Amino acid sequence: MASLCQNLRKGTVSLSSLVFIFVLWQLWVRFSMSSRFAMAVPSSLVKTDIDVQNSTVLEDFPKRIWTTGPLSPMRIKKEDADRVRTWMDLNMEYRYELLTDGSAETYVKDHFPQHSKIRQTYLSLSDYIMRADLIRYLALLHDGGVYNDLDVGCLRPIDLWIPPAFKDNTSVVLGIEVDNEMGPDRSKLFELVNWTIMSRRNAPFMRFLVDRVIGNLEKDAAAHNTTLANLQPKRQEVIDVTGPAALTEATFQYLSEKTQTTVNMHNFTKMRRPKLVADILVLPINAFGAGHQVQWSGTDEDGSALVHHYFAGSWKTTHFDGPTEEEKKAEEAKKNEEARKKQEEEDRKRKEEEDTKRREDEDRKKKEEEERKKKEEQDRQKKAEEERTKIKEQYEKKLAEEDRKKKAETSNQQIAIENQPTTQSHDADEGQGKGQEQGQPSPQGDQDQQNGQQQDGEKKEDGAEEQDNGQEEKHGIHESEQPAQARQAEQAREDKSNAKPVNAKEKVSLSVLEQERRRAIEEFNGVNAVRTKTREEAIKKMQADRERDVEERKKDEQNKKKLAEVEKRKAKLRQQQAPVQNVQPASVQG
Numbered sequence: 001m002a003s004l005c006q007n008l009r010k011g012t013v014s015l016s017s018l019v020f021i022f023v024l025w026q027l028w029v030r031f032s033m034s035s036r037f038a039m040a041v042p043s044s045l046v047k048t049d050i051d052v053q054n055s056t057v058l059e060d061f062p063k064r065i066w067t068t069g070p071l072s073p074m075r076i077k078k079e080d081a082d083r084v085r086t087w088m089d090l091n092m093e094y095r096y097e098l099l100t101d102g103s104a105e106t107y108v109k110d111h112f113p114q115h116s117k118i119r120q121t122y123l124s125l126s127d128y129i130m131r132a133d134l135i136r137y138l139a140l141l142h143d144g145g146v147y148n149d150l151d152v153g154c155l156r157p158i159d160l161w162i163p164p165a166f167k168d169n170t171s172v173v174l175g176i177e178v179d180n181e182m183g184p185d186r187s188k189l190f191e192l193v194n195w196t197i198m199s200r201r202n203a204p205f206m207r208f209l210v211d212r213v214i215g216n217l218e219k220d221a222a223a224h225n226t227t228l229a230n231l232q233p234k235r236q237e238v239i240d241v242t243g244p245a246a247l248t249e250a251t252f253q254y255l256s257e258k259t260q261t262t263v264n265m266h267n268f269t270k271m272r273r274p275k276l277v278a279d280i281l282v283l284p285i286n287a288f289g290a291g292h293q294v295q296w297s298g299t300d301e302d303g304s305a306l307v308h309h310y311f312a313g314s315w316k317t318t319h320f321d322g323p324t325e326e327e328k329k330a331e332e333a334k335k336n337e338e339a340r341k342k343q344e345e346e347d348r349k350r351k352e353e354e355d356t357k358r359r360e361d362e363d364r365k366k367k368e369e370e371e372r373k374k375k376e377e378q379d380r381q382k383k384a385e386e387e388r389t390k391i392k393e394q395y396e397k398k399l400a401e402e403d404r405k406k407k408a409e410t411s412n413q414q415i416a417i418e419n420q421p422t423t424q425s426h427d428a429d430e431g432q433g434k435g436q437e438q439g440q441p442s443p444q445g446d447q448d449q450q451n452g453q454q455q456d457g458e459k460k461e462d463g464a465e466e467q468d469n470g471q472e473e474k475h476g477i478h479e480s481e482q483p484a485q486a487r488q489a490e491q492a493r494e495d496k497s498n499a500k501p502v503n504a505k506e507k508v509s510l511s512v513l514e515q516e517r518r519r520a521i522e523e524f525n526g527v528n529a530v531r532t533k534t535r536e537e538a539i540k541k542m543q544a545d546r547e548r549d550v551e552e553r554k555k556d557e558q559n560k561k562k563l564a565e566v567e568k569r570k571a572k573l574r575q576q577q578a579p580v581q582n583v584q585p586a587s588v589q590g
Contacts, residue, residue, distance in 0.1 A: 061200055063094045064145030065158075068104065068132045076150075079312070083153040090157045094146075101128070104135045111142045121214050124228040130217070133194065133242035137210050144201035151312035152195050155305050161198065162281060163274055171279040172205045173198035174251065175288025175306075177244055179269055190265035192248045193288040196307050205254050205280055212250040216241040255280060388528050395524045399517050406513060 065087050069076060076084070088096055099107060105123060112118045118138065125131050136147045146158055162170055178191035199206055220241045221231050239245045255263040258278040268275060271284045286304040 061162075061198065062144040063091075064143060065091065065094050065096045066099065066136065066139050066143075066145055066147040067097075067150050068099045068135060069150050079310075080150050083151065083310070086154040087148070090154050091159075094158065099135055099139065101131075104131070108135070108138060112138070117214065118210065121217060121228065125217065125231070126229045127231060127233055127238070129238050130231075130233065130242045133238075133246075134210075134213060134217075136194070136197065137206060137213060140197060140199040141202065141206040141210055144199050144203070146198045147196065148307065149195040149309070151310045153308045153310065155307055158198070161283075161287075161306055166274060166276045166281050169276060169279060170281040171200045171203040173281045173283065174247075175283045176268065176271070176285040177289050179265075179271075179285050190248065190269060191244045192251060192282075193309075194244045194247045195309050196288045203279070205251070208254045209247065209250045212253070213242050213246055216246055251280065254278075384532070387531075391528065392524055395520050399520050402516070403513055 067084075069080070084096065087094070108119055108122045122131065122134055122138070125134065139145075140147055148154075162173060175193040175196060176190075177193040178189055180189040217228060217231075220233065220237060221228050224231060233241065252263050252265075255267075255277050263277065267277065268282050271282070273284065274287075275282050283306070284304065287306045289309070
């Protein structure tokens with residue numbers, strides 16, 4: 001060794017020497033860790049005469065770190081060893097003690113010699129998880145300190161866990177594992193942590209907790225009609241009998257007795273700061289439950305986490321014998337909820353389809369009704385237009401007939417006026433005037449005279465015409481033989497004689513006809529308007545009559561109902577009075 005040191009000083013060290021140094025260093029590390037783990041065995045061999053039941057002395061928090069593990073420290077996994085090193089590195093003044101299965105039995109026998117019930121319960125219990133739960137409570141009760149599972153790593157030094165304001169009045173420090181009122185489902189689930197617990201030596205709560213857990217074990221064995229040695233608990237039984245659920249219920253009961261009030265989860269839910277109740281300090285969920293994402297407990301990075309639980313244990317798989325009753329109920333409730341939601345979704349879709357179909361039917365009927373009304377209106381307008389056209393044609397035909405008649409009368413009057421000689425009418429007028437002045441016979445005689453003169457004139461004309469014809473025959477000249485110039489002059493005279501000048505009388509008659517025609521058209525339009533108005537009034541009257549008939553029918557039905565009720569009451573009264581009428585009054589003797 002001296003030569004090795006000299007070579008180190010000179011800087012001439014061989015490869016074999018370096019290997020030898022490395023091997024020595026590894027042996028020293030393993031020996032030092034094993035010696036520190038083995039410290040739990042000597043402490044368990046120390047005899048004690050402390051009365052755990054009657055002692056009320058509260059010492060300072062012991063600088064001890066407890067954990068449970070396999071048979072030997074050398075069999076610890078590398079990741080577990082790394083977590084153990086976090087406790088050693090951050091708490092250099094603390095003593096780390098590992099309780100194996102064998103050392104734990106020795107610990108109970110040596111530290112609880114006067115408590116046969118505790119010793120007998122632990123030694124009889126065969127389930128290793130329930131034994132691990134019970135031994136942590138017993139170690140904290142007798143020696144105090146901090147307990148943590150092997151899969152828990154330390155994040156902050158233990159001396160910083162308790163705020164200075166609470167340190168003198170605190171005997172037990174607990175953390176929250178489950179606080180589902182903080183989660184989105186708002187379910188009423190609350191549970192404290194039992195993977196990390198801090199306690200003073202002989203804390204009253206730890207005595208209360210040990211008694212409560214032993215009672216739970218006896219009840220569970222009796223419920224299964226078996227012994228603790230043969231007890232094979234399921235996962236939920238472990239949680240309820242010795243695990244975090246048992247710790248939570250014991251805490252509530254202990255604090256309720258201490259404070260003489262009802263203490264439950266509502267005293268600690270949604271906590272953001274440490275809370276001291278009696279001598280128990282409860283830390284927020286982030287302290288011991290950080291990283292437990294299922295419980296919405298925050299993360300390690302926010303600075304409030306003290307430890308981190310990695311959930312590396314496999315005990316839940318070894319204690320699973322099928323779903324528990326609660327899990328079955330939860331699964332059944334989940335299936336029912338899914339079925340209910342599915343049924344509601346189907347009902348909603350069916351209702352939407354029915355509503356859509358109903359709206360489509362309503363729209364279709366509404367459209368058909370509108371088309372029907374539109375067609376009826378078109379037919380009505382067409383019929384009214386045909387009636388107006390027919391009436392107009394009749395009026396126009398009537399006016400045309402009247403115009404034709406008046407024109408014929410006017411033409412006949414004009415022809416009669418033209419055929420009457422102007423001179424004769426003038427002479428007749430003069431003669432009539434003279435005769436009236438000279439006192440001659442009545443106008444009837446003048447008329448006879450005028451007729452005679454007219455006959456004489458006609459005879460003279462016939463004679464002249466015959467004379468002209470005779471002269472034409474005498475000279476042997478035919479009409480067709482007359483020169484063309486003479487014929488043209490004769491035709492011009494005839495056209496001039498046939499052209500009838502429009503006199504004042506004809507103008508008056510034409511204006512009268514036009515006025516009558518316009519008046520007839522105005523009458524036609526007025527009659528049409530009156531017919532339209534009359535038709536609308538008739539429709540309104542029909543609607544009013546229909547509504548009045550409906551109201552009268554309703555009134556008649558109401559009156560019939562009232563009459564029926566009256567008849568029923570009368571019949572009921574008659575039935576009630578019938579027995580009275582049948583009784584004959586007793587004769588009164590005078």
